[in-house]
Amino acid sequence: MRRRKPRIVEQLWAVVRYELLWNIRKKKFIGMLMAAFAITTLTLALPVILRNMSNMPIESNPDYVISSSGIGGLMIFLFALVTVMNSISGEFESGTIVPLLTKPISRTLILVGKVVAAFITISAAYTLLYVYIVIGGIAIYGPQNNLNLIPLCVLGDLLSTFVWMSIILAIGSLTKNTVLTAVTAVIIFLAMNMGASIISVFTESAWILHYFPGNGATGYLKIPGQTTTYTVGGISTGTDNITKMIIQYILHPSANVTYIKVELGGRPQGIPLKEIYSEQLSLVLFRSIAVAIAYISALIFLTWYALKRAQILE
Amino acid sequence: MELAVETTDLTKKYGTLVAVNKLNLKVKSGTIHGFLGPNGAGKTTTIKILVGLLKPDGGRAVVLGEEVQGDNPKARLKIGYMPELPKFPRHLKGWELLDIYGQMYGVPIQERRVRIRRLMEMVGLKGRENDLIGEYSKGMQQRLGIAQALLSEPELVILDEPSLGLDPVGMVEIREIIREVARGGVTVFLSSHLLSEVEQICTHISVIHRGTRLAEGPLREVISKISGSAVLEVEIAEPPDNAIEVIKSLPFISSVLVEGNKLVIETNADEDVRAQISRAITEAGGTIIYMNMKMKSLEEAFMRLIMKAR
Numbered sequence: 305m306r307r308r309k310p311r312i313v314e315q316l317w318a319v320v321r322y323e324l325l326w327n328i329r330k331k332k333f334i335g336m337l338m339a340a341f342a343i344t345t346l347t348l349a350l351p352v353i354l355r356n357m358s359n360m361p362i363e364s365n366p367d368y369v370i371s372s373s374g375i376g377g378l379m380i381f382l383f384a385l386v387t388v389m390n391s392i393s394g395e396f397e398s399g400t401i402v403p404l405l406t407k408p409i410s411r412t413l414i415l416v417g418k419v420v421a422a423f424i425t426i427s428a429a430y431t432l433l434y435v436y437i438v439i440g441g442i443a444i445y446g447p448q449n450n451l452n453l454i455p456l457c458v459l460g461d462l463l464s465t466f467v468w469m470s471i472i473l474a475i476g477s478l479t480k481n482t483v484l485t486a487v488t489a490v491i492i493f494l495a496m497n498m499g500a501s502i503i504s505v506f507t508e509s510a511w512i513l514h515y516f517p518g519n520g521a522t523g524y525l526k527i528p529g530q531t532t533t534y535t536v537g538g539i540s541t542g543t544d545n546i547t548k549m550i551i552q553y554i555l556h557p558s559a560n561v562t563y564i565k566v567e568l569g570g571r572p573q574g575i576p577l578k579e580i581y582s583e584q585l586s587l588v589l590f591r592s593i594a595v596a597i598a599y600i601s602a603l604i605f606l607t608w609y610a611l612k613r614a615q616i617l618e
Numbered sequence: 619m620e621l622a623v624e625t626t627d628l629t630k631k632y633g634t635l636v637a638v639n640k641l642n643l644k645v646k647s648g649t650i651h652g653f654l655g656p657n658g659a660g661k662t663t664t665i666k667i668l669v670g671l672l673k674p675d676g677g678r679a680v681v682l683g684e685e686v687q688g689d690n691p692k693a694r695l696k697i698g699y700m701p702e703l704p705k706f707p708r709h710l711k712g713w714e715l716l717d718i719y720g721q722m723y724g725v726p727i728q729e730r731r732v733r734i735r736r737l738m739e740m741v742g743l744k745g746r747e748n749d750l751i752g753e754y755s756k757g758m759q760q761r762l763g764i765a766q767a768l769l770s771e772p773e774l775v776i777l778d779e780p781s782l783g784l785d786p787v788g789m790v791e792i793r794e795i796i797r798e799v800a801r802g803g804v805t806v807f808l809s810s811h812l813l814s815e816v817e818q819i820c821t822h823i824s825v826i827h828r829g830t831r832l833a834e835g836p837l838r839e840v841i842s843k844i845s846g847s848a849v850l851e852v853e854i855a856e857p858p859d860n861a862i863e864v865i866k867s868l869p870f871i872s873s874v875l876v877e878g879n880k881l882v883i884e885t886n887a888d889e890d891v892r893a894q895i896s897r898a899i900t901e902a903g904g905t906i907i908y909m910n911m912k913m914k915s916l917e918e919a920f921m922r923l924i925m926k927a928r
Contacts, residue, residue, distance in 0.1 A: 310695075321714075329709040330709070403763075406670065408724075
């Protein structure tokens with residue numbers, strides 16, 4: 305019997321469908337999306353409620369949307385977690401990997417399909433969220449500037465999310481255990497965030513953080529013509545915060561980032577702060593993007609290697 | 619005859635345990651081949667190597683002319699496989715799963731629709747296509763397992779314990795499906811604990827124990843080699859003295875036991891030899907009052923083989 309050889313695109317689409325249908329029916333994912341919308345609603349509505357209570361009018365702010373862009377580290381991590389935490393390990397645990405791997409499709413293509421499905425799922429979720437923020441922002445604060453940058457915000461947040469996704473996928477592929485994957489990922493996330501804050505604020509080694517995923521070192525933006533105070537307006541320079549850096553870079557291409565350190569037991573008056581060093585924002589941003597891409601590539605490769613070598617005993 | 623599956627010195631170890639030990643299997647195309655062995659004999663491990671889930675540590679396995687060494691999608695294109703107690707994603711509907719799997723085999727969309735409808739009806743899941751697999755019972759998942767194994771119209775169907783978890787009606791239906799599939803020229807390779815089931819549907823068998831082959835060949839041939847093929851009970855009016863000698867001299871007789879007027883004759887022929895025995899007795903001057911033939915069962919042969927190997 306003559307048999308038509310399946311085309312790669314056709315097989316890839318089959319895996320994407322398989323995974324997408326799973327993603328959109330996952331209670332965890334639906335819950336996360338609802339939580340994200342609830343938080344966004346709260347962020348939008350809270351100032352309105354507070355101002356109403358104190359009879360203050362709401363002033364129009366054409367930069368509201370663009371200044372609040374960037375979904376934020378925790379939300380990025382949680383979206384990554386709920387989308388891919390069981391996408392490989394869950395298949396091993398439930399045994400559904402057996403019928404899947406015995407189809408005439410390579411394991412490489414299965415992984416590519418899963419990653420593409422995660423990309424589509426997260427892109428859709430973030431697009432919805434940004435549309436909601438834009439509509440809410442316009443309704444409350446009037447017409448908004450720089451809305452053409454919104455697609456870049458979605459892309460930036462996607463890149464940030466993919467760093468965590470590749471970390472979670474790699475752990476899942478190595479451990480083949482969803483609980484272990486989730487716990488390890490949460491520990492890494494907390495360690496990165498707490499570690500980053502401590503290193504960034506109290507030591508002079510903030511530069512180490514440039515090469516780790518997550519929050520990264522906290523710096524202060526120095527925009528020419530504007531005064532910078534070190535008490536407000538700190539900017540995280542890690543892979544979680546690519547969107548904010550992209551927006552700042554586009555709006556202020558010649559801005560610098562200054563890293564500071566709190567000197568314990570230093571000057572008796574005021575907050576004892578010491579400038580460590582400054583870098584151009586462009587450098588900080590592109591290094592962050594490069595680090596994100598490096599992590600994603602290395603970890604997806606590790607995931608692929610573990611999946612390719614996996615033997616299905618049960 | 620062409621071989622659908624051939625393994626040569628196939629070996630698989632789990633640490634120090636040798637699950638499959640220099641196994642040599644030959645499964646002829648167009649047969650229903652039963653794969654038997656006690657628990658832990660290495661049946662599932664062997665099957666997993668054939669479908670690319672495990673990588674052998676030694677020897678080789680060729681399936682439909684393709685060498686299988688781990689992940690080789692091309693080798694799986696012509697194989698339909700149902701794992702033991704198959705598990706499918708609970709979040710998919712029955713038809714969605716088959717549609718996605720069909721797409722992986724490169725079955726065009728219109729053809730997929732036709733096949734899914736036909737297969738769902740065949741395995742008794744008609745009307746449940748739009749339900750989530752998470753709502754299926756174990757038996758229904760088993761039926762879906764059969765459907766997905768046949769979806770690509772494979773040349774070789776590998777079924778690992780296809781009747782496990784099915785009720786008696788389901789078991790009969792599955793047997794009928796297997797026969798139907800084989801009538802279309804498809805090779806069926808199935809492992810089963812149910813020896814009566816194997817005896818009813820298989821044309822050929824392989825018996826393995828501790829990862830090594832103990833016996834292989836056409837079903838009746840294997841049985842008769844191990845325990846003789848049949849036992850005939852013959853009652854004769856007045857047994858002439860020379861009748862027993864004449865019967866004993868027939869080439870297909872293993873033993874003759876005399877209990878008064880009754881003879882218990884054990885044969886090792888593959889075919890029905892009642893006519894030859896009856897003629898021999900009559901020619902020796904005897905009159906047959908009663909004759910009954912009992913074929914040796916697979917269970918008997920299997921037990922004898924395994925006990926001997928232990």
